[in-house]
Amino acid sequence: MSTITPSTIQVEHSMEPTRSRLVTVSIAFWHIFRRDLVVTARSIVPFVMQALVMPTALLYIFGRILPGVGVTQQMYPAMFFPGVVALTIFMASLQGVSLSLMLDLDGNHEIDDRLLAPLTVGLVALEKVLYAAVRALVAGGLTFVIAYLILGNGYQVRTDSLGLLIIVMVLYALSSSALGLVLGAALSADKIYLLFSLIFSVALYTGCVYYTWSQVSSIKILQIITLFNPLSYASEGLRAAMVPPLHGQAVATLPIFWSLLALVATFVIFLALGTRVFRKRVIS
Amino acid sequence: MSSTSPGPFALEVSQLVKKYPKAAARAVDDVSFTVQPGEIFGLLGPNGAGKTTAIGIMTTRVLPTSGTCRILGVDVVRDALGAKQLLSVVPQRTNLDLSLNARDILTFHASYHGVSRARRNALADQLLAEFGLTERKKDLVSRYSGGMAQRVMIARALMHTPRVLFLDEPTNNLDPQTRLFLWERIRALKERGITILLTTHDMEEASRLCDRIAIMDHGKILICDTPAQLEKLIPGGAALELRVLLPTGVPARALVASGHGEASQDEAPSSQLQQVLRSLPGVVKVEALHASEKADEPTNLTVFRLYAQDVSALTSQAVHVVTEWNAELLDLHQARPSLEDVFIYLTGRNIR
Numbered sequence: 001m002s003t004i005t006p007s008t009i010q011v012e013h014s015m016e017p018t019r020s021r022l023v024t025v026s027i028a029f030w031h032i033f034r035r036d037l038v039v040t041a042r043s044i045v046p047f048v049m050q051a052l053v054m055p056t057a058l059l060y061i062f063g064r065i066l067p068g069v070g071v072t073q074q075m076y077p078a079m080f081f082p083g084v085v086a087l088t089i090f091m092a093s094l095q096g097v098s099l100s101l102m103l104d105l106d107g108n109h110e111i112d113d114r115l116l117a118p119l120t121v122g123l124v125a126l127e128k129v130l131y132a133a134v135r136a137l138v139a140g141g142l143t144f145v146i147a148y149l150i151l152g153n154g155y156q157v158r159t160d161s162l163g164l165l166i167i168v169m170v171l172y173a174l175s176s177s178a179l180g181l182v183l184g185a186a187l188s189a190d191k192i193y194l195l196f197s198l199i200f201s202v203a204l205y206t207g208c209v210y211y212t213w214s215q216v217s218s219i220k221i222l223q224i225i226t227l228f229n230p231l232s233y234a235s236e237g238l239r240a241a242m243v244p245p246l247h248g249q250a251v252a253t254l255p256i257f258w259s260l261l262a263l264v265a266t267f268v269i270f271l272a273l274g275t276r277v278f279r280k281r282v283i284s
Numbered sequence: 285m286s287s288t289s290p291g292p293f294a295l296e297v298s299q300l301v302k303k304y305p306k307a308a309a310r311a312v313d314d315v316s317f318t319v320q321p322g323e324i325f326g327l328l329g330p331n332g333a334g335k336t337t338a339i340g341i342m343t344t345r346v347l348p349t350s351g352t353c354r355i356l357g358v359d360v361v362r363d364a365l366g367a368k369q370l371l372s373v374v375p376q377r378t379n380l381d382l383s384l385n386a387r388d389i390l391t392f393h394a395s396y397h398g399v400s401r402a403r404r405n406a407l408a409d410q411l412l413a414e415f416g417l418t419e420r421k422k423d424l425v426s427r428y429s430g431g432m433a434q435r436v437m438i439a440r441a442l443m444h445t446p447r448v449l450f451l452d453e454p455t456n457n458l459d460p461q462t463r464l465f466l467w468e469r470i471r472a473l474k475e476r477g478i479t480i481l482l483t484t485h486d487m488e489e490a491s492r493l494c495d496r497i498a499i500m501d502h503g504k505i506l507i508c509d510t511p512a513q514l515e516k517l518i519p520g521g522a523a524l525e526l527r528v529l530l531p532t533g534v535p536a537r538a539l540v541a542s543g544h545g546e547a548s549q550d551e552a553p554s555s556q557l558q559q560v561l562r563s564l565p566g567v568v569k570v571e572a573l574h575a576s577e578k579a580d581e582p583t584n585l586t587v588f589r590l591y592a593q594d595v596s597a598l599t600s601q602a603v604h605v606v607t608e609w610n611a612e613l614l615d616l617h618q619a620r621p622s623l624e625d626v627f628i629y630l631t632g633r634n635i636r
Contacts, residue, residue, distance in 0.1 A: 019398060021365065023398075024365075024369070024398055025365070027395075027396075027398045028396045028397070028398070031392065031395040031396050032396060034395070035381075035384075035392050038388075039383040039384070042383075043383075108379070108382055109375075109377065109379035110379060110380070110381045110382060110383070112345075112373075112375065112379040113379065113381060113389075113392075113393055113396070113440070114396065115345070116343065116344070116345075116368055116371075116372075116373060117368065117396035117397065118365050118368045118369050118396070118397060118398070119365065120364075120365065282345070283344075283345060283346070283347060284304070284340070284345070284346050284347070
């Protein structure tokens with residue numbers, strides 16, 4: 001064996017200053033986040049199409065065509081639009097984290113480079129959730145533009161609860177992205193069909209998107225089922241924040257306190273569970 | 285190995301065990317070794333030997349069942365974050381960020397590790413040039429060939445100036461030209477003082493690159509030494525092979541007359557000749573492989589393998605001894621055993 005003494009070693013030591021752990025981790029976290037933003041910005045057209053095709057179709061059919069031919073009530077678009085915003089956030093979240101994770105963990109392993117960056121596995125998972133939440137919020141925000149253009153007079157959004165509107169959107173973006181982490185880390189790529197056929201469909205029809213919670217009070221079983229879907233709390237919370245009072249009466253929704261509490265709780269639970277599942281997938 | 289050099293080992297693995305919950309056997313079974321700073325250390329073994337799992341533990345991606353692993357004194361389990369700043373990995377399978385081009389891959393990697401923008405840009409350009417990737421640095425890596433992707437992965441691994449570099453089968457499935465290129469680069473990295481641990485099942489790669497090699501099989505390290513020492517372990521490094529047809533009824537006086545050895549007259553002729561050959565200067569070991577089972581070969585045919593540092597110098601003397609014995613020399617050639625022979629010798633099976 002060749003004898004190597006430290007004097008012969010010429011490792012090019014990093015020129016970077018010595019940093020505290022917190023700073024090192026923060027820098028790594030920011031740049032991982034920046035990587036996701038840069039990649040999204042470079043593929044902005046596919047992202048916008050992915051995010052907006054479905055809400056555009058829904059708003060056009062249910063918000064414009066059907067009320068126009070008298071199939072639904074004139075107020076239906078105003079009640080339906082908050083559900084579309086919530087659904088758009090849900091879809092964009094899952095597209096942002098679940099799909100990419102499922103493909104990555106089973107195939108590309110692009111995430112390896114980030115897992116070897118100087119930060120914890122939990123923070124890599126959290127970054128995925130935050131990034132997906134930002135994507136979802138952008139998609140949700142763009143839905144307002146689409147709705148304004150499509151619905152015409154049917155576009156009725158109260159502007160005196162903007163704070164609540166933003167809080168509900170942010171909380172649901174976080175909650176659905178954390179759910180996306182759970183699904184993305186738990187399902188292998190060959191189960192991708194489950195994401196579309198089962199999860200999207202079930203969420204869509206049990207999430208109080210097409211109907212308000214109080215409207216289905218006569219079908220108790222459906223009402224109970226909807227309470228297990230976080231999308232219901234987002235749809236109802238957004239209705240409380242967006243739908244203008246009719247004849248001086250606020251629209252009947254789930255109590256906003258319970259909606260907010262449910263969104264916070266589901267975020268915390270899904271994040272904890274998702275991080276745990278993610279860690280199990282990437283650290284054997 | 286010597287532990288006289290000051291400071292911590294670049295890599296110190298102690299009684300490492302990994303048992304996966306549903307597996308019957310241990311993937312890594314009580315593995316211990318140390319690697320000095322600046323050394324190229326090879327883990328050699330067949331597929332499934334536990335090399336990749338061992339690398340996984342050393343690089344924070346696999347949790348050991350027991351045992352410890354320290355990189356420059358930093359425990360990879362207790363302080364994974366600290367260890368990640370010191371190490372870099374080039375995995376077996378491509379794990380490049382397919383959404384980015386080669387240059388972005390390098391600069392993003394460096395930014396994760398806190399390298400400043402000016403430095404990471406300069407370093408990326410330097411490494412892209414060094415690895416012959418400058419012309420295609422703006423291409424998405426999804427369009428790269430296997431060899432190019434491997435070069436990008438090694439360049440990426442160097443972006444945060446790691447102290448210990450792990451290369452998991454770095455030239456597997458690459459064309460000979462790329463293989464030679466990467467060997468050259470790996471040697472250059474050693475000259476820069478980077479400690480390298482590489483896994484391979486390529487004997488030539490191991491013997492050409494590594495200062496020391498640990499041969500691994502079924503999760504265990506069977507032996508660890510320099511390539512030269514390993515090749516000496518068994519009939520290997522340099523052997524002279526003689527196919528000899530022994531005369532029947534060898535006169536014992538031939539032995540005495542030859543002045544070689546102290547073989548007993550009671551022994552079989554082949555054993556006597558074996559001892560005489562063993563007594564030749566420089567001979568380390570002689571194997572007599574007779575007992576040919578082929579029906580068409582004479583029973584007094586014996587193959588002698590002489591192991592010595594310099595078998596060329598031995599040729600004339602060996603021929604002389606055989607002639608003195610009135611034996612017929614049917615064939616004489618130099619056999620050049622390799623690490624592959626070492627592996628077969630240790631495990632009883634081929635490495636691939």
